[in-house]
Amino acid sequence: MSGSPLIVLDRVCKQYGTTPVLRDCSLAVARGEIVVVCGPSGSGKSTLIKTVNGLEPYQSGSVRFDGEEVGARGTDLPRLRARIGMVFQSFELYPHMTALRNVMLAQVHALGRSRAEARERALALLARVGLTERAEAYPADLSGGQQQRVAIARALALDPVAMLFDEPTSALDPEMINEVLDVMTALARDGMTMVVVTHEMGFARKVADRVVFMDEGRIVEDRPAAEFFAAPATERAKTFLSKIIAH
Amino acid sequence: MSYQFDWSQVWQHRDLILDGLLVTIALSVAALVPTLIVGMLIGTLGASTSRAGRVAAGLYVETMRNVPLLIHMYVWYMALAFLRLPAFLCAVLGLTLYSSAYVAELVRAGIAAVPRGQARAAAASGLRPWQVQVLVVYPQALRIVAPSLASLASQLVKDSSLASVIAVAELSYQAGAIEGQTFRTFEVYITIAVLYIALVLLISFAIDHVPGLRARRPIARIADA
Numbered sequence: 001m002s003g004s005p006l007i008v009l010d011r012v013c014k015q016y017g018t019t020p021v022l023r024d025c026s027l028a029v030a031r032g033e034i035v036v037v038c039g040p041s042g043s044g045k046s047t048l049i050k051t052v053n054g055l056e057p058y059q060s061g062s063v064r065f066d067g068e069e070v071g072a073r074g075t076d077l078p079r080l081r082a083r084i085g086m087v088f089q090s091f092e093l094y095p096h097m098t099a100l101r102n103v104m105l106a107q108v109h110a111l112g113r114s115r116a117e118a119r120e121r122a123l124a125l126l127a128r129v130g131l132t133e134r135a136e137a138y139p140a141d142l143s144g145g146q147q148q149r150v151a152i153a154r155a156l157a158l159d160p161v162a163m164l165f166d167e168p169t170s171a172l173d174p175e176m177i178n179e180v181l182d183v184m185t186a187l188a189r190d191g192m193t194m195v196v197v198t199h200e201m202g203f204a205r206k207v208a209d210r211v212v213f214m215d216e217g218r219i220v221e222d223r224p225a226a227e228f229f230a231a232p233a234t235e236r237a238k239t240f241l242s243k244i245i246a247h
Numbered sequence: 248m249s250y251q252f253d254w255s256q257v258w259q260h261r262d263l264i265l266d267g268l269l270v271t272i273a274l275s276v277a278a279l280v281p282t283l284i285v286g287m288l289i290g291t292l293g294a295s296t297s298r299a300g301r302v303a304a305g306l307y308v309e310t311m312r313n314v315p316l317l318i319h320m321y322v323w324y325m326a327l328a329f330l331r332l333p334a335f336l337c338a339v340l341g342l343t344l345y346s347s348a349y350v351a352e353l354v355r356a357g358i359a360a361v362p363r364g365q366a367r368a369a370a371a372s373g374l375r376p377w378q379v380q381v382l383v384v385y386p387q388a389l390r391i392v393a394p395s396l397a398s399l400a401s402q403l404v405k406d407s408s409l410a411s412v413i414a415v416a417e418l419s420y421q422a423g424a425i426e427g428q429t430f431r432t433f434e435v436y437i438t439i440a441v442l443y444i445a446l447v448l449l450i451s452f453a454i455d456h457v458p459g460l461r462a463r464r465p466i467a468r469i470a471d472a
Contacts, residue, residue, distance in 0.1 A: 053371055082373025092368035096386050109382060110373035158373065 004067070006031045006162055006193055007052055012061035014047060014217075021047050022058065023217040029162075034194045036204040036225070039214035040240060045197040048214065049164045052195065053077075053084045066161065082110045085155030089167040091147040093139040099126065099150045100135040103157050111158060118157070125153035129183050145176030152183055162193040169200055199244055205229055213237045256429040257438050260421075267421030268442055274335065274417055275404045275446075278342035282403065283396075285343060286350025291380065293351060294358035304351065312348035316409050319345050324413040338410035346403050353395050357388030397454040401447040408443075418442060 005028040014022040022044050029035050037045045050056035051063050054070045054077045063070040068080060093102050103122035107113045113121070126135050129149035139147055148168055155163060165184065169177040181203050188194055188207040198204065204211055204225060211228040213221040215236050221228060232238045257264070293304030314322075319341035327337055361384050369383040370376070389396070411420035422439045426432050 055367060055371060078370070078373045078375045080373075081371055084371075086368070086371040088364060088368055090362075090364055092362075092364045094365065094369075094383055094387075096390065105382060106369075106372035106374055109378050110375075154372070 005029055006033075006066055007195070008062075008064040009048075009051065010062045010064075012048075012051055012058050012063060014051070014056065014058040020217050022051070024061070025214075025217075025219050026061075027212060027219060027222065029193060029195060031161075031193055032191045033209050034188050034192075034196070034207055035210045035212055036208040037195065037197045037212045037214060038199060038201070038204065038240070039220075042216075043214040044217040045214050046166050048219075049166060049195050049197055052162075052164060053081045053086060055086075078110065082106065082158050083161050085152075085158060085160035085163040087148070087151050087155055087163065087165045087168045089170050091139070091144070091151045091171070093142075093147050093150055093154070095139050098136050098138055099131065099142065102139070102150055103154045106154070107157050121157055122153070125156050126150070128156075129153045130179075143176060144172045145179045148172065148176075148180045149183055152180070152187075156187075162195070163187065165194065165196040165198065167197050167199070169198065201229075201241070201245060213240070215240075250433070252434060253431060254434050256431045257425070257434045260425045260429070263421045263425055264418070264438065264442070267416060267418035267439075268446075270335075270415065270417040271404070271407055271419075271446070274338055274342070274407045274410060274415065275450075277335075277339045278346065278407065279400060279403055281339070281343045282346040282350055285347035287354050287385075289347065289351035290354025290358065293355040304355070308348045308351050310348075311344045312352075314345070316341065316345050316406055317412065320409050320413050334410070334413045334415045337413060338407070338415045342403060342406060342410070346399065346406070349399055349402075350396070353392045353399065354388065357392040358384055360391050361387045393454075397451055400450055400454060404447055404450060405443060 007027070007029040009025055009027040012022050012025045013020070025044070025048055027035075027048075037048060039045050047056050051058050052065060052070065054075070058071060065080060065084065068075060070077075070080065093099070094105065097105065100119070100122050103125060104115070104118040107118035107121060108115060123132070123135060126132055129152055131146060131149055131153070134142060134146060134150075139150070142150065152168075168184070169180050172180065177200070181200060184194070184196070184203070185207055196203075196208075208225040211221070211223060211225045212219055213228070213232070213234070213236075220234050221232060221237050223233070228237075229241075232241055289304050289307050292300040293308070295301065295304075311319075320338060323341045323344075324334060324337045327340075365383055365387065366379050369379040374382065407417060408419035410417055411423065414420065418439050422435050426435045429435070
């Protein structure tokens with residue numbers, strides 16, 4: 001089983017009305033692999049990774065997670081989602097709960113852990129993202145970088161087999177980006193399977209095994225990171241890279 | 248113009264007034280509980296992604312809210328006459344149907360004010376749809392509309408006076424009865440006005456102190472990113 005890829009997308013198509021959002025997207029992510037998805041805005045990156053945990057339905061093709069068809073009728077999506085951590089651009093911490101309770105919530109209600117167990121696990125994870133002192137703080141009292149680190153802890157608390165990151169640093173001030181990227185880098189070093197939508201090419205260069213470049217709903221490049229950065233194969237990717245690296 | 252106030256008549260009938268007060272309280276509480284429950288359900292339906300659900304919720308709200316409460320009282324009293332329901336229950340029904348339409352609109356607005364990303368994030372963490380609602384959406388939505396819900400609760404207490412038209416012996420009904428016997432119009436109605444004020448203040452106070460409902464924490468969003 002460990003030989004077959006954990007995430008497999010096969011010719012996935014999605015459209016809103018008549019506007020295509022994903023066109024024949026195929027992608028395989030092996031266990032422990034780190035894939036960075038980049039591309040201009042509106043190219044379908046976020047939509048693509050959200051098909052993996054069923055947040056975005058698709059019209060044709062297939063998405064399999066650990067052998068299970070995500071879009072199939074009989075699939076127990078909540079159970080599947082509990083095995084996939086997700087981190088959002090806008091953090092989405094629950095504003096009516098402390099950081100600690102944010103990290104505990106799904107442990108108790110989705111996994112059925114006891115409160116004591118969930119609390120212990122939450123405190124360990126908050127320590128891991130460097131926020132032990134802020135456990136009792138409400139999201140409104142945390143900086144953006146701190147909120148995003150809590151969000152990462154919240155996702156990790158479910159002991160996921162893979163993590164999806166949807167532009168995790170795009171809503172952050174420049175000086176807070178690194179504190180989040182450091183946590184993500186550490187996670188990558190620990191062998192977590194990660195699919196990361198980001199424009200942080202420095203991060204991609206450092207930790208990604210592969211880079212997927214999307215444009216207009218298509219995967220136009222899917223290559224080992226080193227190759228991609230050395231010489232993008234397509235003109236589109238070249239212009240994109242030169243534009244975002246220029247400043 | 249030399250009206251002589253005579254409060255002794257009111258004092259003499261204090262047992263009737265007290266009875267009326269208790270019935271008003273009972274009626275308000277009996278109607279408030281199902282009002283909140285029905286309002287939450289209809290409001291949730293109105294905020295749902297299902298078009299049929301939204302239409303159904305809209306129909307409920309528009310029919311129930313656009314009929315005067317007085318008519319509700321008469322209609323349910325007459326319509327359910329064959330069931331021989333006590334007038335008290337008919338009044339509870341009328342008040343519930345009428346007020347729950349307002350609660351539904353509040354709840355719908357509250358849910359709409361919770362950013363959609365919240366429900367997405369909760370769903371992504373493996374919570375089931377009902378858990379997403381109960382654990383993540385409702386607590387935020389209710390905080391947003393708590394002040395309006397509180398004023399709706401006081402409205403309901405005052406509205407319960409209309410039950411007097413179907414002979415529910417609540418405060419206003421008793422006032423009418425005492426007034427009819429004593430002709431002490433001012434004394435009687437001033438007394439029950441004061442009682443209504445006290446009752447409503449008490450309810451507002453209670454709602455303010457329901458743990459969690461009071462919007463202690465401003466719900467700030469990404470703000471300081």
